[in-house]
Amino acid sequence: MSSSYVTLEQVAQHAGVSLATAxxxxxxxxxxxxxxxxxxxxxSAEELGYLANASAQTLARNSSSLVGLLVHDIADPYFSSIARGVTRYTEEQGLVTVLGTTYRSAQKESTILAALRAHRAKAVVLVGSRSTDEESNARLVREIEAFQQQGGRVACVSQPGLPADTVSPDNHTGAAELARHLIALGHRRFAILAGPTNLSTARERLDGFHSALSAAGLELEHHNIVHGDFTRDGGFESTQRLMRLGTDATCLFAVNDVMATGAMAALRESGIGVPEELSVAGFDDIPTLRDLAPALTTVRLPLEQMGERAAQMALESDHEGEDRTVNVQGEVLMRESTGKPSTR
Amino acid sequence: MSSSYVTLEQVAQHAGVSLATAxxxxxxxxxxxxxxxxxxxxxSAEELGYLANASAQTLARNSSSLVGLLVHDIADPYFSSIARGVTRYTEEQGLVTVLGTTYRSAQKESTILAALRAHRAKAVVLVGSRSTDEESNARLVREIEAFQQQGGRVACVSQPGLPADTVSPDNHTGAAELARHLIALGHRRFAILAGPTNLSTARERLDGFHSALSAAGLELEHHNIVHGDFTRDGGFESTQRLMRLGTDATCLFAVNDVMATGAMAALRESGIGVPEELSVAGFDDIPTLRDLAPALTTVRLPLEQMGERAAQMALESDHEGEDRTVNVQGEVLMRESTGKPSTR
DNA sequence: GGACTGTGGGAAAACTCTTTCCCAGGCTAG
DNA sequence: CTAGCCTGGGAAAGAGTTTTCCCACAGTCC
Structure with missing residues (x-):
């Protein structure tokens, strides 16, 4: 039943022309x-409603119009914002976006990359910081190289250190700048809601914040550091833990907005006033979370543009040679969730 | 340079076997x-690192492992939640998800559907209510039928009336139930932040709310209805307009949470207390927006499951014949953004 | 006028897989 | 002991494009 399809040969016949000419x-x-x-x-093509068979084209050309987009979780607004940027570019170029969600599993990542390879995808955009686990990292590098060897292009967002073009926020500087703003407000004792230690994004933000404190002669005490998993609930629980342990901090920095949201919820539940009793700051400036009350002090990243830029880099055919890195600077936004330290 | 690829023929040779056997x-x-x-x-396959060429398979089988997912905007948490459910199912089945974003343009929708057809996609999940514009609707129906005729399956979320399996929230009942709860709280004068009138979801929620009011002998006055476009900023502006016009309502129902968020922001800016001066309710229970303060009264929809279910319906091969419709009931969640009416 | 150039167009190979058809050889049954 | 059957395996025919190679023909130059 190949009846339903119009082939190029039929178009050629209808036009009284050879297949090649068509x-x-x-x-x-x-x-x-x-x-x-x-x-x-x-x-003739118009009349017959000709639609080229994409797989035949891919087979003949050995390259498809597919572009992969790998994220950890599409429901996380951080990723969906970036995804929006990526799709904006790919769709503008008439390409088809393949969405793969990995939930931070190297296994799933491999599966999807293999599928993209099998489909002769033109490019892939990897979003989200990598685990620093040596072994799975090496495997990813091998897979990226296999992909590239097949003529595919790779670009990463927030995932430095891979053999590919990269768009990376300057997490270190952003966090440091935020710290300086908070110090300027008068804060001296900080708590930090850090991310998974094996993710570079989490580490860089922690390090940046830390180094700014050090530079100001301030300590970041060990008992004032808790770790979350970048999710809202993780932020909520870690904050509760922090409260239970009894922190003396006047300001809490959550390394991403999503966790900061959980932190604010936990504080509200404990009846701790933000910012009167405790200032809270986040990182990312997630659009959907801009209406939290009090409005979250954060470091804005142009997430959508980052995705768009990465897609563009991955698809620019003219570029060959060295991998490029685009550094994105965040902008500190002091809003309502931070204020002068309480004098308790 | 076909050098980089291992073909099945090479595997067969290596194993000393014919291509067919391999x-x-x-x-x-x-x-x-x-x-x-x-x-x-x-x-041999293992040793040589064989990876089947997906386009060759598609060409030979006339069916690919691609599943389309059409949403209006992937950065909108409503859609990204549903997308998560869809990808959960497709990835579990070893299929590849193609993400298309339409921004409510029938044009883009057509383009993407054509691409999916060209790729011999196995199925497509359409998310988001359709415009009721007759012409573009008819075109969509034609495209869906073309897709189905090629052996593709189609499922819709929140998009009733199409010749396909459908998962649909019971917007009417949900809104009506919410209205009854609000009436029970003592509210008599309502304002409504409606959606685009040509979207069925928007209409159903408006109608449901309206009919519950009528049933209770209450009027919904014309000047108390404003329309937004389902976005946060739309909700913000419409609410400002409502305020400028001077409403006498004690309760504002925004037909989705995203607009409700904008409404709350506008009210905060105007210094109007929620819920003391004005109660606010939304619809959807968007996960990312659960931490708004005050917590938003809303109607919960199991968005992720809806997406998963739709994907499942689209991919169940055993089912033939009648299009099925799954109706999803929302659950009214009375939270902090609504209270007894102010007595002004 | 013949050789040469350039241009339009067609035949056919290539891309890699699936699947049908057929054959050879080992059984079983009569 | 032979006819018929079953089973494993190979040859080859597609599937729908792209692209190379070649041919025919018209025009140009000596």
């Missing part, structure tokens, strides 16, 4: 085809 | 292959 017209090849025949072919 | 082993066809040869082929 293909040349449709693809606008370098070879000239007379105006007369061109029009005839196009008219 | 294919039978790899695909586990009905035809038996002796244990000895089976093992040999598998070993």
């Amino acid at each position: 293909s040349r017209v449709i693809n606008g090849s370098t070879r000239q085809v007379s105006q007369r025949l061109s029009e005839k072919v196009n008219a | 294919s039978r082993v790899i695909n586990g066809s009905t035809r038996q292959v002796s244990q000895r040869l089976s093992e040999k082929v598998n070993a």
Whole structure:
């Protein structure tokens, strides 16, 4: 039952032309085809409702119009914002976006990358910081290289250190700048809601914050550091733990907005006033979370543009050679969730 | 330069077996292959790192492992929640998800559906209520039918009335139930932040709310209805407009949480206390927005499950015949953003 | 006028897989 | 002992494009 499909051969026949000529017209090849025949072919294609079989094209060209997009969790607004940027670019280019969600599993990541390879995807955009686990990292590098060897291009967002183009926020500087703002407000004792230690993004933000404190001669005490998993609930629980342990901090820095949201919820539940009793700051400036009350002090990242830029880098065909790195600076936004330290 | 790829023929040669036999082993066809040869082929495939060319398979089988997912905006948490459910199912099934974002443009929708058709996608999940515009609706129906005729399956979320399986929230009942709760709280004068009138979801929620009011003998006055576009900023602006016009309502129902968020922001800016001066309710129970303060009264929809269910329906091969409709009931969640009406 | 150039167009190979058809050889049954 | 059957395995025919190679023909130059 191949009846339902119109093939190029049928178009050619209908136009009274050879298959090759029809293909040349449709693809606008370098070879000239007379105006007369061109029009005839196009008219026939239109009339018959011709739609090229993408798999046949891929097979013949050894390259498809698919672009992979790997995120950890599409429901996380951090990733969905970036995804929006990526799709904006790919769709503008007439390409098809393949969405793969990994939930931070190297296993799933491999599976999806293999599928993209099997489909001869043109490019893939990897989003989200990598585990620093040596072994799985090495495996990812091998897979990326296999992909590239097949003519695919790779770009990463927030995932430095891979053999590919990279768009990376300057987490260190952003966190440090935020710290300086908070110090300027008068804070001296900080608590930090850090992320998973094996993720570079989490580490960089922690380090940046820490180094700014050190530079100001301030300590970040060990009992004032708790770790979350970048989720809202993780932030909630870690904050509760922090409260239970009894912190003396006047300001809490959560290394991403999503955890900061959980932190604010935990504080509200404990009846701790933000910012009167405790200032809270986040990182990312997630659009969906801009309406929290009090409005969250944070470091804005242009997430959507980052995704768009990464897609663009992955698909720019003219570029060869060295991997490029685009560094994105965050902008500190002091809003309502931070204030002068309480004098308790 | 076909050098980089390992073909099945190479595997067959390496195993000292014919191409057909190798294919039978790899695909586990009905035809038996002796244990000895089976093992040999598998070993060769493993050793050579064989990865089947997906486009060749698609071409030969006339069906790919691609599943389309069409949403209006992936950064909108409503859609990203549903997308999560869809990908959960497709990835579990070893399928590849193609993400298309339409931004409510029938044009883009067509483009993406055509691409999916060209790729011989196995199924497509359409998310988000349709415009009621007759013409573009008819076009969509034609495209869906073309897709189905090629052996593709279609399922919709929140998009009733199409010739496909559908998962649909019972917007009417949900809104009506919410209205009854609000009436029970003592409210008599309502304002409503409605959605685009041409979207069925928006209309159903408006109608449901309205009919519950009518049933209680209450009027919904014309000047108390404003329309937004389902976005946060739309909700913000419409609420400002409502305020400027001077409403006498004691309760504002925004037909989705995202607009409700904008409404709360506008009210906060105007210094209007929620819920003391004005109660606010939304619809959807968007996970990311659960931490708004005051916590938003809303109607919970199991968005993720809805997506999962739709994907499942689209991919269940055993089902033939009548289109099925799954109705999802929302659950009214009375939280902090609503209270007894102020007595002004 | 013949050789040469350039241009339009067609035949066919290539891309990699699936699947049908057929054959050879070992059984069983009569 | 032979006819018929079953089973494993191979050859080959697609599936729908792209692209290379070649041919025919018209025009140009000596």
